[in-house]
Amino acid sequence: MFTSLKGRSVIVTGSSRGIGRGIALRFGAAGCDVLVVSRRLDEANAVAAQILAEGGSARAAEADVTRPKDMQAMAKAALDSFGAIDILCANAGIFPAAKLDAMTEADFDLVLGTNLKGTFLSVSACLPAMKAKGFGRIILTSSITGPVTGFPGWSHYGASKAGQLGFMRTAAIELAPFGITVNAVLPGNIASEGLAAVGEEYMRSMVASVPMRRLGSVADVAHAALFFASEEAAYITGQSLVIDGGQILPESLAALKD
Numbered sequence: 001m002f003t004s005l006k007g008r009s010v011i012v013t014g015s016s017r018g019i020g021r022g023i024a025l026r027f028g029a030a031g032c033d034v035l036v037v038s039r040r041l042d043e044a045n046a047v048a049a050q051i052l053a054e055g056g057s058a059r060a061a062e063a064d065v066t067r068p069k070d071m072q073a074m075a076k077a078a079l080d081s082f083g084a085i086d087i088l089c090a091n092a093g094i095f096p097a098a099k100l101d102a103m104t105e106a107d108f109d110l111v112l113g114t115n116l117k118g119t120f121l122s123v124s125a126c127l128p129a130m131k132a133k134g135f136g137r138i139i140l141t142s143s144i145t146g147p148v149t150g151f152p153g154w155s156h157y158g159a160s161k162a163g164q165l166g167f168m169r170t171a172a173i174e175l176a177p178f179g180i181t182v183n184a185v186l187p188g189n190i191a192s193e194g195l196a197a198v199g200e201e202y203m204r205s206m207v208a209s210v211p212m213r214r215l216g217s218v219a220d221v222a223h224a225a226l227f228f229a230s231e232e233a234a235y236i237t238g239q240s241l242v243i244d245g246g247q248i249l250p251e252s253l254a255a256l257k258d
């Protein structure tokens with residue numbers, strides 16, 4: 001049995017939909033005070049309202065992870081509302097596809113700026129409160145794409161997701177003396193609004209390449225994030241956990257034949 005997380009304060013960036021929303025709902029159900037963060041306040045408010053309706057504690061904040069001032073305001077909102085920032089789930093991310101021959105500098109900067117620099121800005125904003133308390137759990141949403149696999153159209157995305165792990169390893173060393181752990185979840189293909197936008201054909205081909213023969217759910221990722229946030233994960237830092245139904249395991253297509 002895991003120690004209850006009731007009363008812990010958690011910020012989840014990019015939680016208006018998809019994986020972030022799943023993480024926010026799961027931490028809400030675990031009794032945490034949840035700050036639901038996205039660029040669209042209406043959507044974030046709707047998720048916070050759902051957590052409240054389910055008996056939890058939540059509020060919403062409008063913030064863009066690419067803007068340092070927004071990240072400072074986000075941290076202040078959590079402190080003003082809940083008195084602490086115990087857990088940060090740096091989850092906000094984008095995955096627009098562009099093959100190398102068509103990729104512009106602006107495409108590259110947008111993806112790296114959101115996924116990688118956004119991770120740095122989210123973490124930096126929360127550090128003063130975590131250091132002051134001598135406690136913190138930081139969970140990054142990376143991906144199998146980049147750290148483990150590749151897919152045409154996502155070289156910038158893969159670089160951003162692998163970059164998050166490079167950031168994590170040194171951050172984990174720097175922050176260990178302050179009682180702060182930094183870990184990452186690496187989702188495979190998870191049924192989210194963002195993935196649905198990639199298209200039906202892509203989703204079908206992904207299901208065919210997963211030994212468990214289904215896409216992951218946002219709850220599958222949320223459970224892993226909850227584990228890294230737990231008291232019981234106190235001695236785990238700088239690590240990553242793949243949540244992909246076995247997708248990275250097959251050596252070839254033949255391995256998936258019945």
Ligand code: NAP
Binds near residue numbers: 013018094193195
């Ligand atoms: P999604 O359904 O498109 O949701 C993305 C979330 O991020 C939304 O809440 C969006 O909210 C927010 N967001 C985007 N840019 C933002 C910004 N600049 N500032 C603040 N919030 C921002 O995507 P998802 O599939 O849930 O993906 C979430 C994370 O999981 C990403 O980091 C992604 O790389 C990672 N991931 C996803 C999969 C998958 O299969 N779905 C697999 C591996 C990794 P607003 O638009 O309201 O701002």
